[in-house]
Amino acid sequence: MEAPEIRILSAGTALPGDPLDNAGLARHFGMDPLWEQWVDAFVGTRARHLSVDLATRQLRYSLADLATSAAARALDGAGVGAADVDLVVFGTATPDQLMPATVNVVADRLGINGVPTYQLQSGCAGAFQALEVGGRMLQACGLRTALVIGGELCSRHYDPGVDLAKLDSQELVNFVLFGDGAGAAVLTTEPAPGTPVVRRVLNRLTGLGRPPGQVVEWTGALDRDTANRAHIKEDYKAIEESVPKMSREIADELLGDLGWGPSDVDYLLPPQLSGRMTRRIVDALEMPVAEEVTRVDTIANTGNAMPFFQLEETLPQLADGDRVLAVSVESSKWIKAGFALEMA
Structure with a gap:
């Protein structure tokens, strides 16, 4: 079954x-x-x-x-x-x-x-x-x-x-x-006409042997007063170098699994690191007809909230047969993530 x-x-x-x-x-x-x-x-x-x-x-x-x-x-x-x-x-x-x-x-x-x-x-x-x-x-x-x-x-x-x-x-x-x-x-799992089907979800750790691109500390009673330790550190140069390339790899894998081509994507939900980085990523993905759904310029990078902001904007626009591709990269230990939806 x-x-x-x-x-x-x-x-x-x-x-x-x-x-x-x-x-x-x-x-x-x-x-x-x-x-x-x-x-x-x-x-x-x-x-x-x-x-x-x-x-x-x-x-x-x-x-x-x-x-x-x-x-x-x-x-x-x-x-x-x-x-x-x-x-x-x-x-x-x-x-x-x-x-x-x-x-x-x-x-x-x-x-x-x-x-x-x-x-x-x-x-x-x-x-x-x-x-x-x-x-x-x-x-x-x-x-x-x-x-x-x-x-x-x-x-x-x-x-x-x-x-x-x-x-x-x-x-x-x-x-x-x-x-x-x-x-x-x-x-x-119920039949629901007029709603998109989740065709694929990708989650894969790819950080073997790589230093983290981001570190967020959690301190307890013994170490909260430790001097000179930043709570958040971001290796933005490593992120800037790696994320566009990894985004392309994620998109290629999802499209390949589904037998879709770049021109088959109607809506693109790209990684939302910053306005400048998102622009670079979208250009590198080369999806000629896809409508880009971006919120980072007005609400900043909201991490795990952001895909839902993108979905909230996208869902009401979908018509029968439309295809959606979402891509994200977690730089803390280099995780590839993405999903593909289809109105069917």
């Missing part, structure tokens, strides 16, 4: 507060206008949403807050109630705490109980991993509906009082690249 098809019924997202543009970021950190111009020109990200109020240093929204809002929107869009959810999977690199798992806090707030829940600790591949785990669990266990979630609270790792002029580039770049947000999607 063939496994049932996995369809995406809906997607929902949530952002904290108002957007903070580069001028506002520059004013807070006392950077001169040339720095703001550098961010605009060489990073290409114009704004981001932060859960932390930089002026008061207070956390206004938790990851659970954002994820609950996004998941509620996705469930509402699918016409699915809490009692109909058979499985919840959450991918994040920045949970609110080690225990309880954020996925269980979100499930509790939504009124979901008595079902399997999974939290996947992962960077930008986590949303793709959640999609794969959710779909495979539905097929293997004979379940009907899964809620998959992705989100990040990157601003918790900022020091709002730091002197940016004293940071090295591996730390400085994170203040302009990342924003906070959450997203969710509802998967089903």
Whole structure:
């Protein structure tokens, strides 16, 4: 007996507060206008949403807050109630705490109980991993509906009082690249005309012997005061060199598996590192008729939330026969990720 098809019924997202543009970021950190111009020109990200109020240093929204809002929107869009959810999977690199798992806090707030829940600790591949785990669990266990979630609270790792002029580039770049947000999607094995089928999901570790491109520390009572240890470090040069090439490899593999050509892709959901990097990646992928779905320029890199922002924009536009290709690279230990959808 063939496994049932996995369809995406809906997607929902949530952002904290108002957007903070580069001028506002520059004013807070006392950077001169040339720095703001550098961010605009060489990073290409114009704004981001932060859960932390930089002026008061207070956390206004938790990851659970954002994820609950996004998941509620996705469930509402699918016409699915809490009692109909058979499985919840959450991918994040920045949970609110080690225990309880954020996925269980979100499930509790939504009124979901008595079902399997999974939290996947992962960077930008986590949303793709959640999609794969959710779909495979539905097929293997004979379940009907899964809620998959992705989100990040990157601003918790900022020091709002730091002197940016004293940071090295591996730390400085994170203040302009990342924003906070959450997203969710509802998967089903039920027939659902007018919704896309998940044709392929790719998740593959390829970092054997390679140093990580990004490190995010988690500190405990014994080491939280360790001097001179950055909470977040980013080898942006390695990322800039590797991600476009890896993106092309991901796209080629997915298209080859499906027998699709570059001209068969109607919507492209590229990696959302920064505005400038996304432009380079899209050019390298060479998909002549695909409509690019990009949000990074206005909400920054939201990690595992971003694929859901892209899906939320794409799903209402899909017509019969349309094909969607999504690509992501996790640079922490070099994971290739992607998925392919088809309206059928």
